[in-house]
Amino acid sequence: MTPGEAIQNGDQFDVVVVGAGNAALCAALAAREQGASVLVLEKAAEHARGGNSYFSGGLFRFPFTGLDDLENVVGQMSQADKDRIEIDPYSEADFYSDLMKVTDGLSDPELAGKLVSSASDTVKWIEKKGVRFVLAYGRQSYEVDGKFKFWGGLNVESVGAGVGLVDSLFDTCEREGISVAYETMGSELNIDQKGAISGITTRSPEGFRTISTRNVILASGGFEANPEMRVRYLGPAWDYAKVRGTAANTGDGINMVIAIGAQAFGNYSGSHAVAWDAGAPPFGDRRIGDLFQKHSYPLGLIVNRDGVRFVDEGADIRNYTYAKYGKEILNQPGRVAFQIFDSQVYDRLRDEYKIKEVMSATSDRLEEVATELGIEPAVFTQTISDYNESVNDGHYDPSVLDGKGTTGITPPKSNWALKLDQPPFTGYAVTCGITFTFGGLKVDPSARVIDTQGYPIPGLFAAGELVGGLFYENYPGGSGLTAGSVFGRIAGNGAGNNANSGNQPKQA
Numbered sequence: 001m002t003p004g005e006a007i008q009n010g011d012q013f014d015v016v017v018v019g020a021g022n023a024a025l026c027a028a029l030a031a032r033e034q035g036a037s038v039l040v041l042e043k044a045a046e047h048a049r050g051g052n053s054y055f056s057g058g059l060f061r062f063p064f065t066g067l068d069d070l071e072n073v074v075g076q077m078s079q080a081d082k083d084r085i086e087i088d089p090y091s092e093a094d095f096y097s098d099l100m101k102v103t104d105g106l107s108d109p110e111l112a113g114k115l116v117s118s119a120s121d122t123v124k125w126i127e128k129k130g131v132r133f134v135l136a137y138g139r140q141s142y143e144v145d146g147k148f149k150f151w152g153g154l155n156v157e158s159v160g161a162g163v164g165l166v167d168s169l170f171d172t173c174e175r176e177g178i179s180v181a182y183e184t185m186g187s188e189l190n191i192d193q194k195g196a197i198s199g200i201t202t203r204s205p206e207g208f209r210t211i212s213t214r215n216v217i218l219a220s221g222g223f224e225a226n227p228e229m230r231v232r233y234l235g236p237a238w239d240y241a242k243v244r245g246t247a248a249n250t251g252d253g254i255n256m257v258i259a260i261g262a263q264a265f266g267n268y269s270g271s272h273a274v275a276w277d278a279g280a281p282p283f284g285d286r287r288i289g290d291l292f293q294k295h296s297y298p299l300g301l302i303v304n305r306d307g308v309r310f311v312d313e314g315a316d317i318r319n320y321t322y323a324k325y326g327k328e329i330l331n332q333p334g335r336v337a338f339q340i341f342d343s344q345v346y347d348r349l350r351d352e353y354k355i356k357e358v359m360s361a362t363s364d365r366l367e368e369v370a371t372e373l374g375i376e377p378a379v380f381t382q383t384i385s386d387y388n389e390s391v392n393d394g395h396y397d398p399s400v401l402d403g404k405g406t407t408g409i410t411p412p413k414s415n416w417a418l419k420l421d422q423p424p425f426t427g428y429a430v431t432c433g434i435t436f437t438f439g440g441l442k443v444d445p446s447a448r449v450i451d452t453q454g455y456p457i458p459g460l461f462a463a464g465e466l467v468g469g470l471f472y473e474n475y476p477g478g479s480g481l482t483a484g485s486v487f488g489r490i491a492g493n494g495a496g497n498n499a500n501s502g503n504q505p506k507q508a
């Protein structure tokens with residue numbers, strides 16, 4: 001069967017993967033490595049395939065011992081290039097401690113341990129599967145004293161970002177003979193008298209089909225694109241959030257398996273949500289990708305419509321604050337906020353500020369920026385002047401926590417506090433863009449789905465966004481793709497092994 005071709009009622013596969021994003025495709029490839037016949041079900045049409053992974057920046061967080069080790073992923077570099085790079089090694093212990101730091105110690109220790117110990121090997125495995133990687137110079141380094149100083153434990157992105165990642169994985173799946181059925185969603189899991197997976201019912205414009213299989217891997221994303229579930233779990237006003245990626249992740253996988261007794265797990269009231277252009281469409285735009293995000297706020301200030309600051313823009317390296325600041329913006333009047341920069345930092349703003357689809361205003365006068373964007377001008381100018389007076393002396397270095405902060409204002413700006421007094425000034429209007437949800441299913445470190453009695457459901461695995469327990473309230477940037485690949489690969493290996501040990505579809 002070639003991609004796009006309809007499946008038939010009663011078709012049999014050793015392994016069926018639900019979803020076609022990064023986690024699903026890694027799972028499919030790992031199961032295929034074990035010799036299993038694999039069917040991938042993708043709810044979206046072929047032109048909209050790839051889930052959130054397609055929209056992503058393609059940044060992967062993983063431990064490495066140094067630049068030489070990174071060359072195993074990005075390829076060999078010239079000595080001249082290496083001489084211009086400063087990257088601190090990032091150990092498994094560093095990754096684990098970052099995960100625990102941003103989640104207030106709540107990340108499930110077993111899952112977190114599995115993630116950090118498997119991450120490096122898994123990224124190297126994906127590279128062998130055809131995904132190409134480069135150092136993320138533009139997003140994760142600043143040029144300081146002629147050197148590119150990388151920061152925040154996150155250094156590598158896939159070539160062509162999420163598009164490159166997903167296209168490479170699909171190409172490899174096709175080469176490996178993995179079948180993909182588009183516009184075909186998993187809608188119900190079938191279980192036998194022993195409580196084991198016996199098949200899956202699919203739904204497509206042609207109607208329902210039943211596929212016979214003993215192994216299902218769920219990798220169909222979270223519930224971020226479902227406004228009813230967002231309000232139910234995240235709380236009031238979350239129906240207003242813009243969805244940064246696919247419209248397909250409506251919690252189907254979670255609902256499907258809760259219905260057969262799987263255990264809900266993790267931070268159902270939490271999500272990854274960022275500053276996102278206020279004029280962006282309700283769902284991701286495949287042409288723009290992730291460029292509606294506005295992640296350079298540590299270089300400037302953020303105010304609300306009343307002209308008041310409400311977060312510490314310099315609390316930590318961007319990778320450790322951006323995923324929780326979307327929620328702070330949702331809590332502001334009108335669910336909008338404004339990032340303000342002066343000419344001292346323009347050169348350091350990320351590429352996403354340079355697209356023409358931005359809601360912004362520039363002027364030599366702060367009042368004009370405020371009036372044009374709809375910020376209360378008198379309070380705003382007072383806020384900026386209070387801030388300027390509070391800025392401490394010190395050495396400014398955006399590539400480290402430089403400690404150059406403020407005194408006497410609330411909230412403080414703890415690092416990178418430069419006076420905002422060099423016109424022209426530019427303000428960017430942002431709102432809350434939700435990326436993915438943190439609550440999901442309980443899985444063990446072998447990616448097996450656990451039921452409400454604490455037992456694995458035979459033949460059922462899960463990976464990606466719908467795995468609960470890894471992230472609480474916050475998230476270290478670049479962990480979503482890595483987690484999807486790690487648990488996707490584990491799930492695929494587990495399901496493939498099951499099939500090899502006789503857990504195959506029953507003959508009709």
Ligand SMILES: Cc1cc2nc3c(=O)[nH]c(=O)nc-3n(C[C@H](O)[C@H](O)[C@H](O)COP(=O)(O)OP(=O)(O)OC[C@H]3O[C@@H](n4cnc5c(N)ncnc54)[C@H](O)[C@@H]3O)c2cc1C
Pocket residue numbers: 018019020021022023024041042043044049050051052053054055056057058059060061184185186187219220221222244245246248249250252253289290435436463464465466477478479480481482484
């Ligand atoms: C704009 C943006 C930028 C991001 N940048 C990064 C980054 O640089 N680094 C990083 O680590 N993370 C990033 N993320 C987060 C990252 O994309 C996700 O954590 C990760 O891609 C999730 O992978 P997944 O395979 O679980 O889900 P997805 O990639 O979303 O895949 C889910 C799949 O399931 C399908 N599906 C849904 N329901 C069904 C159903 N019932 N039946 C069949 N199929 C179904 C969907 O169509 C989709 O194909 C970003 C996300 C966004 C939106």
